[in-house]
Amino acid sequence: MTQALSLRPDQPLLGIAAWSGTGKTTLLERLVPMLKGAGLKVAVIKHAHHRFEVDQPGKDSHRLRMAGAEPILIASRARLALMMETPGGEEADLATLLAMVAPLEPQLVLVEGFKDWPLPKLELHRPALEKPLMVEDDPWIQAVASDAPLATRGDVLDLNDHDAIAAWVQAWVRRWPEWIVAHQGGEPS
Known part of the structure; x- marks a missing residue:
């Protein structure tokens, strides 16, 4: 059972949501060094x-x-x-885990898994896996990275273009303060 998260203006947060086998960890392995190279201090919380x-x-x-x-x-x-x-215990409590990393002052917290939690997300999608798009049912998804063309709401990125994904994530960090103010106290529209 998920709980509400208290999203903080000083703690940019982005979930990486996908079905098993889509390549969440593989993408993060490539993305984290790119973001670090761009000067961001990045924390990752991974659900097992x-x-x-x-x-x-x-x-x-x-x-x-x-x-x-x-x-x-x-x-x-x-x-x-x-x-x-x-x-x-129940499943790991994301709110508690975020509180544990907060004193370390990351400039971005990437959350792998926890796809049912109410947090802004980047969905990874591979049509070859024959799994449905999550963006259709999850208003928290801000963008979808896919290895095939898609027509859906939000930004659509090429899953194989890591530079473009890194640029989108960096822009997300810059947009975070305004996004959090606009969505305080409710689901994104």
């Missing part, structure tokens, strides 16, 4: 549908987590990781 491990059995962090530490934060001069168990 399955149990996953970020540490290894036998390592100190794993042993401490299994002993009940909640949360456990492991840090070195090169990276840090925050791990928490969420047994019996």
